[in-house]
Structures are given as C-alpha cells and as structure tokens.
Amino acid sequence: MKSLRLLTRRLVQWQRTFPSPASRTLLRQLYRQVYQQVAAQTQQAGRLVRIYLKPKAFLRLICQPRRLRKGASDRVQRPLLLLIAIVSLTSAIGYRFYNEPQLGTDRIAPQTLRAPASARVIDTKTTEMNRKAARVAAVPVLMIDQAANQDIYRSLQRLLERGDELREQAGAFPFIDTSVLSTATQQYLRQTEEWNWRIAIAAIDGVGVTPPVPAPPPVPPAEQNNGSTNASLQVAVIELQNYRRTASLEDFSALTDVILRARERYAATVADLAADKPEEAGFYDVSLLNLTDAEWQKTRATIRTSLEQMLSQGIAPGLPDKILETAIQNQLTDLSPASAPIATRLLMTVLKPNLVQDPVQTKLRAEQAAQAVENVVVEIERGEVIVQAGERITQEDFVLLDYFGLSRRRINWWGLFGFSSLIAAGVTLFWVVERRSHPGLRGRDYCLVLLLTLTAPLVVALNLPSMNLPAIGLLVGSFYGSALGITTVGLLSLILPIGMEVAWTNLLASAAAGLLGAGMAGQLRSREELAMLGGAVGLTQGVVYLVLSLMLSTATTTVWYVVLTTAAVQSLMGLSWSIIALGLSPYMERLFDLVTPIRLAELSNPNRPMLKRLASEAPGTFQHTLFVATLAEAAARALGCNVELVRAGTLYHDIGKMHDPLGFIENQMGGPNKHDEINNPWLSAAIIKKHVSEGLVMARRCRLPKAVQAFIPEHQGTMPISYFYHQALEQAKTDPTLQVDEADFRYSGPIPQSRETGIVMLADSCEAALRSLKDATPEDALAMVNRILRARWQDHQLIDSGLSRAEMGCIAEIFVQVWQQFNHQRIPYPKAALGSQGGSRE
Numbered sequence: 001m002k003s004l005r006l007l008t009r010r011l012v013q014w015q016r017t018f019p020s021p022a023s024r025t026l027l028r029q030l031y032r033q034v035y036q037q038v039a040a041q042t043q044q045a046g047r048l049v050r051i052y053l054k055p056k057a058f059l060r061l062i063c064q065p066r067r068l069r070k071g072a073s074d075r076v077q078r079p080l081l082l083l084i085a086i087v088s089l090t091s092a093i094g095y096r097f098y099n100e101p102q103l104g105t106d107r108i109a110p111q112t113l114r115a116p117a118s119a120r121v122i123d124t125k126t127t128e129m130n131r132k133a134a135r136v137a138a139v140p141v142l143m144i145d146q147a148a149n150q151d152i153y154r155s156l157q158r159l160l161e162r163g164d165e166l167r168e169q170a171g172a173f174p175f176i177d178t179s180v181l182s183t184a185t186q187q188y189l190r191q192t193e194e195w196n197w198r199i200a201i202a203a204i205d206g207v208g209v210t211p212p213v214p215a216p217p218p219v220p221p222a223e224q225n226n227g228s229t230n231a232s233l234q235v236a237v238i239e240l241q242n243y244r245r246t247a248s249l250e251d252f253s254a255l256t257d258v259i260l261r262a263r264e265r266y267a268a269t270v271a272d273l274a275a276d277k278p279e280e281a282g283f284y285d286v287s288l289l290n291l292t293d294a295e296w297q298k299t300r301a302t303i304r305t306s307l308e309q310m311l312s313q314g315i316a317p318g319l320p321d322k323i324l325e326t327a328i329q330n331q332l333t334d335l336s337p338a339s340a341p342i343a344t345r346l347l348m349t350v351l352k353p354n355l356v357q358d359p360v361q362t363k364l365r366a367e368q369a370a371q372a373v374e375n376v377v378v379e380i381e382r383g384e385v386i387v388q389a390g391e392r393i394t395q396e397d398f399v400l401l402d403y404f405g406l407s408r409r410r411i412n413w414w415g416l417f418g419f420s421s422l423i424a425a426g427v428t429l430f431w432v433v434e435r436r437s438h439p440g441l442r443g444r445d446y447c448l449v450l451l452l453t454l455t456a457p458l459v460v461a462l463n464l465p466s467m468n469l470p471a472i473g474l475l476v477g478s479f480y481g482s483a484l485g486i487t488t489v490g491l492l493s494l495i496l497p498i499g500m501e502v503a504w505t506n507l508l509a510s511a512a513a514g515l516l517g518a519g520m521a522g523q524l525r526s527r528e529e530l531a532m533l534g535g536a537v538g539l540t541q542g543v544v545y546l547v548l549s550l551m552l553s554t555a556t557t558t559v560w561y562v563v564l565t566t567a568a569v570q571s572l573m574g575l576s577w578s579i580i581a582l583g584l585s586p587y588m589e590r591l592f593d594l595v596t597p598i599r600l601a602e603l604s605n606p607n608r609p610m611l612k613r614l615a616s617e618a619p620g621t622f623q624h625t626l627f628v629a630t631l632a633e634a635a636a637r638a639l640g641c642n643v644e645l646v647r648a649g650t651l652y653h654d655i656g657k658m659h660d661p662l663g664f665i666e667n668q669m670g671g672p673n674k675h676d677e678i679n680n681p682w683l684s685a686a687i688i689k690k691h692v693s694e695g696l697v698m699a700r701r702c703r704l705p706k707a708v709q710a711f712i713p714e715h716q717g718t719m720p721i722s723y724f725y726h727q728a729l730e731q732a733k734t735d736p737t738l739q740v741d742e743a744d745f746r747y748s749g750p751i752p753q754s755r756e757t758g759i760v761m762l763a764d765s766c767e768a769a770l771r772s773l774k775d776a777t778p779e780d781a782l783a784m785v786n787r788i789l790r791a792r793w794q795d796h797q798l799i800d801s802g803l804s805r806a807e808m809g810c811i812a813e814i815f816v817q818v819w820q821q822f823n824h825q826r827i828p829y830p831k832a833a834l835g836s837q838g839g840s841r842e
Contacts (some may be wrong), residue, residue: 002154080445085427088450090420092457093499097416105398109387113401115380121403123376126395131370136235141361142314148354149311152777155350156307160300163288167296170269170289174264175262176255179197185239187290188232189259190266197263201256203237204244279634284342299339303346306331308781309349317353324351327586419499426491427800437483449476449488449591456492460500466573467506470537471491471581477521478585479594485518503549506570513541513574525601525644527582534578541569582616595707600644603708604651610702614655620666621657624767625650628820631763631770635814646756649711652704656695656712663687681724681731685745688721692747698778714757715764716747717797751797758801762789762811770819778816785812 040769095193124805132409174186181189189197246606270286291299309331315324329348332340378396380386387397430449434441452472468488471836482769496502517537524530546567574759589599606612629650636646661667662674663684725745732738752758765788773781788809792798803811 029347034469081443082427085450086420086424088454089423092454094419095493096417096499097419099411105393105395107393108390109393109524111384112389115382115384115386115400119380119403121378121379123396123399126376126574130376131373132195132370134373135366138366141365142355142360143358144314145354145356148352152350152352159346159350163284165283166269166288167271171262173292175256176454180243181239185236188236190262200237200240219246287338288342295336295339299343301342302332302335307335307347311354314355315351315353365688413551422495426495430487430491433483433487438481438697444592453488453492457500460496460502466570467510468577469510470517470541470574471577472523473514473518474578474581475585477518478596478598482519482522485521486515489518491513497736505545505552506546509541509545509570512544513537516540521585525597527598530582530598534575534582537578538571538575541574542567545570590703593706595645595705597644600648605649611651611653614658617658618661618667619666621654624666625654628763628767631703631767631815631818632760634818635759636762638810638814639755641675641755641759645707646759649708650760652699652708653711653715654691655698656691659686659690659694681728682744685724686719689747692716711757711760714750714752715749715760717761718746718749719795721745723780733822752801755802758798758803761797762792765792766815778820781819782812782816785815
C-alpha cells in the first residue's frame with residue numbers, strides 16, 4: 001500500500017504538469033489499471049466498484065494510512081459491542097427472571113402439596129414487615145420545649161400587667177374601711193346605675209340629712225320589679241343610714257365624695273374595657289374590677305403556680321380544649337368563685353403545646369420495639385398438607401414450599417425474552433442519541449459506559465442506602481455530553497425497577513440527582529465547578545426524597561423526624577457519589593483516553609510543564625503557537641467545532657521542535673541560519689520532518705490524549721517542504737547524479753482526519769504569511785490567505801477532514817479578521833514626549 005501511495009503522488013504530479021486533454025485521457029487509463037490491480041489484491045473490491053472512475057475518491061481510499069481505514073472493523077465491532085451490552089445488562093439487572101418461582105404468593109396451587117419432612121422455618125419477609133410496622137407504630141418520646149415555655153410565660157406576664165393597669169385605673173377596692181361599709185355594699189355602690197345611687201341618697205334625706213346630689217328621677221319599673229337589686233339597695237341604704245347616725249355631717253359628706261370618685265373611676269375603666277381590641281376583649285370583664293386587692297394578688301399567684309405545674313407536666317399537640325379546661329379548673333380549686341373564671345380564661349389563652357418529639361430517644365424506642373418482635377416461625381410435621389389443590393398460596397405456604405424446594409423455581413423464558421427486548425430497545429435508543437449528539441465513539445468509550453451502567457445493579461444488590469445514579473450521570477455527562485448522560489440515567493431509572501427490587505423513593509431521588517448532574521456536567525469547564533455541582537446534586541437528592549416520603553408515606557405525620565433524618569442521609573449520599581465521581585474522573589480520563597472539556601482546559605494551562613519548557617527552549621515556536629491557536633480558535637468557534645480541543649491541540653502541535661530549536665527560523669532570533677551551514681536540502685528536510693516524530697514521542701511520554709496527539713502529524717499532513725525541495729531541484733540541475741524524490745520532501749502524514757486538525761493545518765499554514773504582512777490592506781491579506789487555502793485544497797490535504805470547499809471562504813475571512821486585531825495601528829509617539837519621559841525617569 002505504501003508503494004501505491006507513492007504511485008498516486010506521481011499521478012497527481014503528472015496531472016499538474018500535463019493538464020492537456022490527451023494527458024488526462026492517459027491518466028484515466030492508468031487509474032483504471034490501478035483500480036483493477038487493487039480490486040484483485042485487496043479486500044476492498046466492493047468499495048472500489050462503487051467508486052468507479054472518480055479520482056478524488058480513489059485517492060482518498062489509497063492515501064489514508066492503514067490505521068485509519070476502520071470501516072470494515074467498525075462494522076464488525078459495533079454489533080458485537082451491542083450484543084455484549086444486551087447480554088451483560090440482561091444478566092445483571094434481570095436476575096429475578098432466572099430464578100422465578102412458579103408457585104408464588106397469590107398463585108393457585110395446581111395440586112395438593114405435602115411436607116416431605118418436619119421443619120421449623122423462619123418467615124423472614126413477614127418478620128421484617130412486622131418489625132417495620134413496629135418501628136412505625138412505636139409511640140414517640142416527647143420532651144419539653146423550653147422555647148415554647150418562655151413564649152407562654154411572656155404572654156402571661158403581658159396579660160397580668162394589663163389586669164394591673166385596669167385595676168389601678170379603677171382604684172383600690174375596697175375604697176373605704178369595711179367597718180364603715182361592707183365589701184358587698186361598696187361593690188354595689190361603685191357599679192350601680194345612677195338612679196339607684198340617687199334613690200339611696202334620697203332615702204338618707206328622709207332622716208333629715210340633705211345629700212350633696214340632685215333629686216332622683218322616678219325609679220324605672222324594671223328596677224322596681226328586680227328583687228335582687230332592691231335588696232342590695234336596701235342593704236346599702238341601711239348601712240349608709242347607720243353611718244349617718246353615728247358620724248358627723250363632714251364625715252358623711254367625705255364618704256359620699258369618696259363613693260362618687262370611685263364610681264367615676266369605675267365607669268371610666270368599664271368604658272376602656274369596652275373599647276379594648278377584639279383579641280383582648282375576652283381576657284377581662286368587670287368581674288376583674290370587683291375583686292379585692294387581696295383576691296387579685298392570690299389569683300395572680302395561683303395562676304403562676306398552676307401554669308408552672310401544667311407546663312412541667314407537658315401539653316401534647318392536639319389536646320382537646322375541653323380536656324385542657326378541665327385540667328385548668330382542677331388546678332384552681334383554691335380560688336373564689338369570682339376569681340376562678342378569670343384565671344381559667346387567662347390560662348386557656350396562654351397555654352400552648354410545649355411537648356416536641358425527641359428524635360434520638362424515639363428512634364431508640366422504635367428500634368427496641370422492632371427488636372422485640374420475634375421471628376415468625378412456620379412449623380409443619382412430615383406428611384401434613386401445605387396447600388390443597390385449587391387453593392390460593394399464602395405467604396406462609398410459600399415459605400414452606402420454597403424451603404422444601406416445591407416452589408418450582410426456574411428460568412422465566414418469556415419474561416427474560418421480554419426483558420432482553422426492553423434492554424435491546426434501551427441500547428438502541430442510546431445508540432441513536434449517540435449518533436445524533438456525540439458521533440464517533442470508540443470501542444473503549446462503549447466499554448466505559450457499559451461498565452458504569454453495570455455498577456447500578458451492583459449497588460442495588462449490595463443494599464446500599466442510595467443508588468449511584470448521581471455518579472453515573474456526572475461521569476457520563478462530563479465525558480460524553482449532557483444528552484448521553486441524561487439518556488443513560490433515564491434508561492437505568494426505567495429498567496432497574498423492572499428487573500430488581502428497589503425502593504421507589506430511593507430510585508426517584510437518585511434519578512433526579514443523576515439527571516441534574518448529567519444535564520449540567522457537560523457544560524462545566526473546571527473541577528471546581530464540578531465540585532459545586534456535586535453539592536447541588538446532593539441537595540436535590542435529599543429534597544426530592546423528603547418530598548416523596550411526605551407524599552407517599554402515611555406514617556410521616558408521627559415519625560417525621562425519621563424521614564427528615566433519612567433525607568439528610570440521602571443528601572449526604574448524593575454528595576458522596578459526586579465526590580467519588582470527581583475523584584475517579586481523572587483516572588478514567590487517562591485510562592480510557594478521554595478528552596473532556598475539563599481535561600482540555602487543564603492541558604491548555606500555560607503552566608503545564610511541557611508548555612513551560614516549550615516557552616523557554618523554543619520561545620519563537622511558542623509565540624508562533626499562540627498566534628496559530630488564536631486563528632484556529634476563532635475559526636473553530638465560527639464553524640461549530642470543538643474549541644477546547646482545537647486550543648489544546650494547537651498548543652502542543654509543534655512541541656517536537658524542541659528537539660532542535662535552532663533548526664527552525666522562528667527560534668534563530670536573527671542569528672545565523674543553521675541550514676545555510678548544512679547546505680544539504682535532504683538533511684535539512686529530515687530535520688524539519690523530525691519535529692513530527694519527536695513531537696509524537698514527547699506527547700506519548702507526557703501521556704497526552706490521542707485526540708491531542710493527532711494534531712502533531714495531521715497539522716502537516718503530507719504537505720511538501722517546498723523550500724528545500726526546490727533547493728534540491730536546483731542542486732540536481734548542476735549535479736546530474738543527484739536523484740530528487742518528492743517523497744523525501746513531504747511529511748509522512750496522515751492528512752487531517754477531523755475538522756479540528758484541518759483548521760489547525762490551515763491556521764499553521766497562514767500564520768507565517770500573515771505575520772510577514774506589514775502595510776498590506778485587508779483585501780491583500782484575504783487574497784493571500786485564499787491562495788494558501790486553495791493550495792491545500794488542491795493538494796488533497798483536506799479530503800478526509802470533513803471541511804467543505806464552501807467553508808474555505810469563511811475560514812479565510814476569520815483569519816484576516818484576527819490578523820487585523822493583532823495588526824491594529826497605533827498613534828506615533830512624539831519624540832519630544834519620549835525625551836521628556838526619559839529625563840523624568842532619570
């Protein structure tokens with residue numbers, strides 16, 4: 001095949017040298033003979049028949065290196081990998097179909113089955129269900145909430161202070177010595193209506209004393225018929241008359257003044273009570289003002305004591321008000337009938353539940369209750385009937401049947417076939433998404449995705465608290481893009497519950513976290529951003545688990561703290577899976593030769609040892625590399641290519657020049673040209689070509705990804721080293737013994753195999769020419785760039801790159817725009833200003 005490529009180059013040279021119609025006819029005949037020769041001696045006759053007489057397609061076939069002609073191997077590898085994926089996933093996830101009992105719970109027994117021996121069998125499933133029920137039904141342990149107690153004490157203090165204010169406004173009670181007027185009479189005189197007070201004064205006037213009040217109005221009929229009021233009035237009149245008989249006129253007049261002031265203050269206080277806010281109106285009424293000072297102080301003390309006792313005993317949430325009121329009344333038996341209702345109202349107002357669940361003790365009690373549940377044991381004697389024919393098999397029956405091997409476990413072929421079909425559909429969907437979003441995956445990439453996928457059933461089999469879908473989503477999303485990551489996590493979430501027993505809350509929480517990780521990982525450009533995403537993944541898993549638990553579980557109203565604790569554990573597990581993914585990603589990138597955006601960004605760091613060495617040993621090459629990277633990045637961004645890969649590949653494409661930096665003109669810094677001293681174009685061309693082979697050696701030594709290594713040979717392709725080739729031709733003219741073979745002055749290739757390497761080839765070819773332009777116009781620069789690009793196209797260097805002829809114009813315009821940005825004009829600095837600045841610095 002090497003000789004065939006050399007022959008092809010000769011044919012291309014002849015076609016350029018002899019463009020006449022006759023020469024084209026001769027070359028077509030030569031092509032036909034080559035076709036026939038290749039078809040007879042190679043295994044690619046089918047492809048050649050389809051090519052017919054198309055020189056470009058023929059050149060593309062025979063010029064590409066053998067390592068890149070992988071169409072036939074791909075046609076064999078891809079179906080094989082798909083088959084391996086289907087078989088392995090079916091085997092790992094579909095375990096239940098391999099050992100499925102035919103006589104399971106709720107099945108109808110086809111015949112009467114008897115115990116072949118006596119046995120005592122533990123029903124683990126029923127035992128675990130009973131223990132789970134015991135955990136849920138365990139009575140929670142409560143503890144006093146001191147914060148609630150403080151709120152209650154503050155509320156009571158505010159109400160008592162309000163009561164003190166009202167009583168102070170109404171004045172002291174009794175307002176005179178009880179030896180003068182009884183407490184009942186003082187209470188009556190202070191709160192009675194105005195006409196009753198006038199009646200009392202008029203009655204006293206009947207004994208010859210003129211009271212300091214106007215004449216009373218007629219007594220209303222209602223008051224006349226009210227026996228209770230009349231009795232109180234009569235008692236008040238009698239006590240006033242008795243005092244009038246024994247006291248002087250001045251003393252009695254002073255008494256009436258005191259009564260009038262007490263009545264005025266009492267009336268004003270009652271008006272303030274009526275004007276209180278609606279939420280405060282129910283706390284107090286006039287009965288508060290009718291208590292003596294001693295009764296009020298006793299009431300205050302009793303309220304505080306009762307409150308402390310009830311809070312120390314605890315008030316549970318949901319306690320009915322009737323029960324609470326009865327408990328309060330039992331605490332207030334020492335109070336008078338007048339003050340007890342006031343105290344009851346105050347305590348009913350301020351008392352709130354002050355018991356909260358103690359999560360540690362409650363969990364301990366739940367575990368103790370679960371451990372107290374004994375194993376459910378099923379006993380049977382030899383010959384006893386386990387289940388009658390036609391009866392439905394219960395859990396107890398199934399335990400015995402399975403213990404004696406009578407459950408008829410075997411492979412469920414139909415279920416296995418259906419599950420395999422489902423797996424095949426999922427693998428096909430993955431392949432379709434891969435072809436659309438991330439085409440060109442290698443065999444090792446499929447193996448990596450398959451291995452990551454197989455870890456999910458392994459984690460389920462190990463009964464870990466959480467599934468590893470977040471780690472799978474983060475890794476697949478960061479390695480191969482969001483579309484493939486979401487597809488992988490979504491398919492696993494759908495298939496796992498079909499083939500294995502998984503908890504729905506755990507599955508959905510892990511799936512939500514995995515989808516978030518897969519959707520965002522492909523957009524990140526640093527490990528730090530990936531670590532922040534891990535925190536978001538963990539939080540998402542915990543929140544989703546909490547929401548699902550509250551929605552699906554009927555026991556969360558009594559054991560909410562357990563759900564909250566488990567949600568926190570789920571959140572930590574999601575974060576842990578993210579940390580594991582973050583820690584494994586660098587090793588997987590190296591082991592499977594992956595080029596993720598994060599790894600490419602790390603490789604593009606100018607502080608990398610190889611790039612620092614390039615900058616110090618070959619500074620001219622390093623500057624050339626930076627300008628080429630700028631050109632290539634701009635073109636890649638405009639054409640929708642992998643910009644990170646283009647930048648990383650460009651930075652390393654000329655590292656091989658470090659083997660002999662002075663052999664390249666950009667590193668000579670105006671010094672003598674090494675090739676002038678050599679004066680041997682063949683040796684000079686070998687030095688130039690060697691930077692490709694040496695670059696590959698250096699790239700392998702520092703373990704660069706193969707996608708980055710590809711830029712080293714492909715950016716040169718099979719281009720001729722024109723300067724030394726023409727120098728050799730000139731020497732051959734003077735020395736006929738010299739034989740000039742163009743192959744000696746061409747790079748070994750391969751030509752660019754991707755759009756990214758093709759763009760770098762064009763940028764590398766145009767860089768030196770653009771740098772040499774000083775006062776050229778953009779039109780001149782564009783014309784020159786188009787000539788270079790046309791030469792590469794006509795030399796068939798881009799035939800495998802995927803770049804189209806129409807894109808050449810776009811690339812040329814972008815290169816010129818970047819050149820203009822670098823070659824912008826500056827205002828000339830005045831010499832006088834330079835002189836003045838120099839003087840000032842001195």
